[in-house]
Amino acid sequence: MTVSAFDDVTVLVPTLNEAATIGDVVTDFRAAGFDDVLVVDGGSTDDTREVAREAGARVVTQSGSGKGQAVREAVAKHVDAPNVLMLDGDGTYRAEDADAMLDPLRSGAADHVIGNRFADMRSGAMTALNRLGNRLINGAFGVIHGESFGDILSGYRAFTRASFERMHLTADGFGIETEMAVECAKREIPTTVVPITYLPRPSGSNTNLHPVRDGGIIILELYRRAKTNNPLFYFGSIGAASTIVGGMVAAYVGVEWVTRQVSHEVLAVVAAFAILVGVQLLMFGVLADLILSLHRERLREDGTE
CATH class of the missing domain: 3.90.550.10 (Spore Coat Polysaccharide Biosynthesis Protein SpsA; Chain A)
Structure with a gap:
């Protein structure tokens, strides 16, 4: 054969x-x-x-x-x-x-x-x-x-x-x-x-x-x-986008108040919320990335990955 x-x-x-x-x-x-x-x-x-x-x-x-x-x-x-x-x-x-x-x-x-x-x-x-x-x-x-x-x-x-x-x-x-x-x-x-x-x-x-x-x-x-392989990128990108959008809205509110004395209370709240959420997501991404790195290091030491 x-x-x-x-x-x-x-x-x-x-x-x-x-x-x-x-x-x-x-x-x-x-x-x-x-x-x-x-x-x-x-x-x-x-x-x-x-x-x-x-x-x-x-x-x-x-x-x-x-x-x-x-x-x-x-x-x-x-x-x-x-x-x-x-x-x-x-x-x-x-x-x-x-x-x-x-x-x-x-x-x-x-x-x-x-x-x-x-x-x-x-x-x-x-x-x-x-x-x-x-x-x-x-x-x-x-x-x-x-x-x-x-x-x-x-x-x-x-x-x-x-x-x-x-x-x-x-x-x-x-x-x-x-x-x-x-x-x-x-x-x-x-x-x-x-x-x-x-x-x-x-x-x-x-x-x-x-x-x-x-x-x-x-x-x-x-x-x-x-989300599971690079959480810093996943949460960081969303957080960065939210922070940038919030910053742009906040800048618009500030310019309107300084130049025209027009207040945009609702937009100001939206801007603050977007910036707060964005910063929290960035922090969460950093922590998640740290946890993932420690987890991978432990797996290498245990010889399971």
């Missing part, structure tokens, strides 16, 4: 209406030596499941909806291999990059690997709007979470099943990649970034991504996750 070099890997491909591309994706990875290609379908209305089976994939239909739910369910119920190589079924990622993605896992250098699409992005692979959105989100991630993973929205990932099980993931849709990046930073999961080639979608295939809607969801997810 022939033993594959990738017996320790499950190729995980979440799909939704990818009949135009999924056959080639499965064929390419099986030709590269991956025997276990798992396609998790989100209820496609085209021939995605049939095409994937004919190409040699193991196909399951997820019980819920959304990419995030598909990934969580797949790892929990359908993956036995210690390593997972995750990618989209739209034909934009290459099987030729799989070795580079898996090498850090096998060498022990990392438990989570992100493929950097910007290292070799082919012409037409991403619109100017999507490029700008990706850059802004990656920059926001670096500011909020103190890590630079290069391309946190990349759908090409390699990770150990053990590291995935350490993550607390709740996103159902495209926010799953952002959540995984945040969890890697929060739980100090060894993470590395490798350059990959990112191809344009083949003609005839349609994207399931809605840039404005999904971009907004991702930004909100980044901010929401900052």
